[in-house]
Amino acid sequence: MFFIIPAMFTALAAFFNMQTSIVLIASFFIIKKLVFGGIFLTCGLPTLAGAATFALIQNDASNSDKYFSIVLRLLLPLTCMLLFIFHPIAGSAFLYSFYWFIPMILYFVKSKNVFIASLSSTFVAHAVGSILYLYSTNMADSQWLALIPVVAFERFVAAFGIALFYVTIKGIVVLCVNKYLRN
Template structure:
């Protein structure tokens, strides 16, 4: 791995670890919270590349568990994986971007409680549809956040169950929450790209090869 990639992974990991300490909202059925990290993590794969980005995001979450282990429940451990799939989705267009949410829908509906609240899993058709319109940054972000939501939802119903009433009552909240996440992912992606461009122009760090120049304004 090239030195500049290692340096970039270190910087992104440091920034990500800090952002993981800034809470946004609580995850239902767990002591875990959504954080600022959920807004910026998908950008890691697009900027660093899929594998380095996923590695960085995984490392950040493992280090966070080590630092706050006594305050983590099983839900917090499960929360590691959905974010990785959001990074994977946002980084590049590929067939797996359709397969993952499709499998999540199946997994959710194989559970008796999930099947009774099947309407909730229809959210996960969004990343499948977004696959075909990902040239639009907001749509791409929407696909990424709902991919994370799909993986998380499928894991959650098999781990905690909850009830039909709870799942269905979450539909309005989920819609608003994920629209906010998609907006945040889009904004922070633009911010990250343009910050990196500025740093490159100041010759502080070399410009990474995965920078999407159409989003640069500085």
């Protein structure tokens, strides 16, 4: 259940423009908060960042979207890395933040490959979520280091889930268009 909702929203974002995607996802988290109450640690911000990244990669970007892509895929991960490295406790586990080089490197690949887009978006979401978690909880540097192999598996599964949802939804849309709109 942990990956299903974020993967679904991230995949769905590619079918809308970035602004619409952000509004839809933010609305979901607001409704979730109102209905279920409680405290949501990340408030859906990692999902928003990941979905916006995926939508920007999959959709043809306008010039303003290209600047936003630079912000999301280069500046945001870099900022998260710096916030992590200069944190008094997590700084000694700086290797953990090296995962966030992945979206920065993939930015220069310039591929619309679904898995590459999924991988980039899941690591942008991971960077945002990790920083929110870092500054709202108290974890030892050894715990951050112990998470490094877990994150590799977790993010691969998340990227696969996003790609799977996207391909499935796109297939259903194409099937429906071919069946109902072309006849």
